[in-house]
Amino acid sequence: MVKKTIHEINGRIRDGSVNVVTAEEMVHIVGELGAEGAAKEVDVVTTGTFGAMCSSGVWLNFGHSEPPIKMQKVFLNDVEAYTGVAAVDAFIGATQLSESLGMEYGGAHVIEDLIRGKSIHLHATSHGTDCYPRKVLDTTLSLEDMNQAIMMNPRNAYQKYNAATNGTKNTIHTYMGSLLPSFGNVTYSGAGVLSPLSNDPDYMTIGAGTRIFLGGTQGYIVGQGTQHSSGGGFGTLMVQGDLKHMSPDYIRAANFTGYGTSLYVGMGVPIPILNEQIAQATAVTDAGVTTKILDYGIPSRDRAAVRDVTYEELRSGSVDINGRDVPTSSLSSFKKSRLIASELKEWITRGDFFVSMPVERLPKDISAKPMKQTEGIALVSDIMAVSVVTIAKDASVYDAAKTIMETAFNHLPVVNADNALVGVVTAWDISKAVSQNKFDLVEDIMTRKVITAIADERVAVVARRMDQDSVSAMPVINKERHIIGMITSDDISKLYARRS
Amino acid sequence: MKIKINISSDILTKPIMAESILETGVLLNISQAHYDRSQGEVVADVDEEKFDLICKSLTNKGARVSKLNTPIKWDENECVECSACISVCPTKVFSLDDDFSLIVDESKCIQCGTCIDMCPHNALSLGNNNNR
Numbered sequence: 001m002v003k004k005t006i007h008e009i010n011g012r013i014r015d016g017s018v019n020v021v022t023a024e025e026m027v028h029i030v031g032e033l034g035a036e037g038a039a040k041e042v043d044v045v046t047t048g049t050f051g052a053m054c055s056s057g058v059w060l061n062f063g064h065s066e067p068p069i070k071m072q073k074v075f076l077n078d079v080e081a082y083t084g085v086a087a088v089d090a091f092i093g094a095t096q097l098s099e100s101l102g103m104e105y106g107g108a109h110v111i112e113d114l115i116r117g118k119s120i121h122l123h124a125t126s127h128g129t130d131c132y133p134r135k136v137l138d139t140t141l142s143l144e145d146m147n148q149a150i151m152m153n154p155r156n157a158y159q160k161y162n163a164a165t166n167g168t169k170n171t172i173h174t175y176m177g178s179l180l181p182s183f184g185n186v187t188y189s190g191a192g193v194l195s196p197l198s199n200d201p202d203y204m205t206i207g208a209g210t211r212i213f214l215g216g217t218q219g220y221i222v223g224q225g226t227q228h229s230s231g232g233g234f235g236t237l238m239v240q241g242d243l244k245h246m247s248p249d250y251i252r253a254a255n256f257t258g259y260g261t262s263l264y265v266g267m268g269v270p271i272p273i274l275n276e277q278i279a280q281a282t283a284v285t286d287a288g289v290t291t292k293i294l295d296y297g298i299p300s301r302d303r304a305a306v307r308d309v310t311y312e313e314l315r316s317g318s319v320d321i322n323g324r325d326v327p328t329s330s331l332s333s334f335k336k337s338r339l340i341a342s343e344l345k346e347w348i349t350r351g352d353f354f355v356s357m358p359v360e361r362l363p364k365d366i367s368a369k370p371m372k373q374t375e376g377i378a379l380v381s382d383i384m385a386v387s388v389v390t391i392a393k394d395a396s397v398y399d400a401a402k403t404i405m406e407t408a409f410n411h412l413p414v415v416n417a418d419n420a421l422v423g424v425v426t427a428w429d430i431s432k433a434v435s436q437n438k439f440d441l442v443e444d445i446m447t448r449k450v451i452t453a454i455a456d457e458r459v460a461v462v463a464r465r466m467d468q469d470s471v472s473a474m475p476v477i478n479k480e481r482h483i484i485g486m487i488t489s490d491d492i493s494k495l496y497a498r499r500s
Numbered sequence: 501m502k503i504k505i506n507i508s509s510d511i512l513t514k515p516i517m518a519e520s521i522l523e524t525g526v527l528l529n530i531s532q533a534h535y536d537r538s539q540g541e542v543v544a545d546v547d548e549e550k551f552d553l554i555c556k557s558l559t560n561k562g563a564r565v566s567k568l569n570t571p572i573k574w575d576e577n578e579c580v581e582c583s584a585c586i587s588v589c590p591t592k593v594f595s596l597d598d599d600f601s602l603i604v605d606e607s608k609c610i611q612c613g614t615c616i617d618m619c620p621h622n623a624l625s626l627g628n629n630n631n632r
């Protein structure tokens with residue numbers, strides 16, 4: 001039985017006799033010496049991770065202006081920060097987008113620019129009060145001008161994360177990167193063997209107050225992160241650290257095409273080896289961390305799992321999906337994760353960093369709930385129009401024009417002899433045909449590629465498709481392609497208008 | 501060297517490539533071909549000295565030919581070596597070294613641009629590729 005205390009380990013850090021290894025090195029040591037031998041030998045195991053962590057941001061205190069202002073709205077380089085707290089405090093979040101540059105520049109970029117020593121423009125407005133008379137403020141600030149700049153990330157360092165693929169026929173752009181059609185690639189995130197929480201999944205040493213590596217400087221774990229779901233192995237951390245001492249090597253802004261901005265955060269957690277259970281836990285390998293590959297083509301919270309997969313398979317460069325070899329790539333950087341684990345090891349060995357016991361351990365066996373939605377989830381069948389006027393494909397353009405005039409429907413689904421949908425013709429198609437002096441059959445002028453919906457789809461999903469394909473109405477069809485209804489953008493607007 | 505041949509829809513059904521190859525005797529090693537209703541796009545390897553010959557012949561038949569000689573540009577300062585680009589590149593330009601450093605073999609690049617959308621750190625870009 002090995003039993004060490006934090007106090008003893010810190011003593012060794014002080015006198016230079018401490019033995020620190022990275023979580024990768026620990027795998028071999030436990031393999032060679034067993035858990036008990038390794039626990040005797042090793043005092044601290046360092047972990048590291050460097051990946052996109054959207055739930056990140058910085059609390060800033062700007063100091064008071066003359067005359068003073070109680071900020072009601074504040075923009076940093078045109079990115080809104082939240083200032084619904086005291087007069088000159090604001091939280092700049094990583095994913096907030098620039099008012100003028102959109103997805104190209106966001107809160108994450110403001111944070112990186114600050115760390116790089118760049119000046120940023122601050123614009124604030126207020127309604128003005130007796131104690132804070134100023135209504136508008138514009139100034140330029142850099143990091144050293146702020147009183148405090150405290151990185152405060154509500155949810156970082158996921159224990160592990162789902163891998164992503166795409167079963168649809170089109171490329172989709174997600175926070176997991178570009179996902180090619182027909183399971184064309186798989187992306188994943190997380191450091192596996194080096195992942196902080198995977199190396200102490202029972203939270204024997206990690207908790208509120210644990211001193212960590214954050215962004216190139218010392219930071220602290222505040223406690224469980226939001227959406228902490230330790231029961232399913234998806235624990236998270238809330239962390240804080242002083243932005244003024246962080247480095248752009250470990251904090252980087254990112255842009256995900258079609259999604260927006262995010263912040264790459266470098267974090268490392270030291271795990272003091274107090275006994276052999278802890279030593280055993282830190283021997284976890286890539287093969288020992290299993291996650292699921294989810295189909296991000298399914299626009300729902302409940303995405304279907306394509307298969308289970310280990311980080312070892314993901315890291316190998318390809319995984320098997322339905323008998324095909326599909327290339328994988330990581331969104332987080334394993335090289336940087338390694339760098340962080342070794343840098344932290346270096347700090348401890350040098351005596352610059354001491355380990356700590358948490359004042360409170362992270363909660364175990366809890367799970368995050370999905371949102372309670374009191375409105376119910378509207379389906380296409382709830383709001384579609386069921387009386388639909390169609391036209392036969394061998395009808396004349398003249399007939400189509402007449403039908404549109406008589407019914408005031410703008411979109412006429414076109415059907416064949418079996419009553420199955422083969423196209424759509426709009427008032428616009430007809431005007432175009434007439435202007436070109438084409439008085440052919442409907443089938444010659446109709447649009448053949450029809451965007452359709454099915455009755456039990458969710459309205460929000462259909463609305464997004466309408467938007468993407470810029471159509472204003474869709475026929476609702478059944479398996480036989482018979483038309484059972486019509487859903488229009490007007491119906492959808494009405495639904496949302498009713499609710500707001 | 502790599503070239504790209506674009507064929508517009510009006511001449512898409514004609515055997516232009518075969519005719520040009522027969523006419524000039526220049527061999528084209530086709531590495532990618534993509535046709536849809538609006539156009540055809542073919543990427544091929546050709547002997548550098550014979551480029552002018554085949555280019556002229558194809559251009560005479562209505563095709564557009566461009567040299568793929570400005571491959572993907574990699575900005576090492578922006579890159580964090582995540583490896584996201586690896587799984588989307590059709591020609592395996594990117595790979596990871598044993599120590600997880602990114603290796604970029606630009607000579608394989610066919611300038612499709614897919615990796616540019618993928619890279620979260622704006623580390624990849626394509627210059628102007630329309631120099632004929």
Ligand code: SF4
Nearest residue numbers: 589609610612613615
């Ligand atoms: S442009 Fe296309 S071929 Fe070239 S590196 Fe990027 S993905 Fe690969």
Ligand code: SF4
Nearest residue numbers: 579580582583585619
């Ligand atoms: S996706 Fe961009 S940042 Fe990631 S490895 Fe490729 S070039 Fe580097």
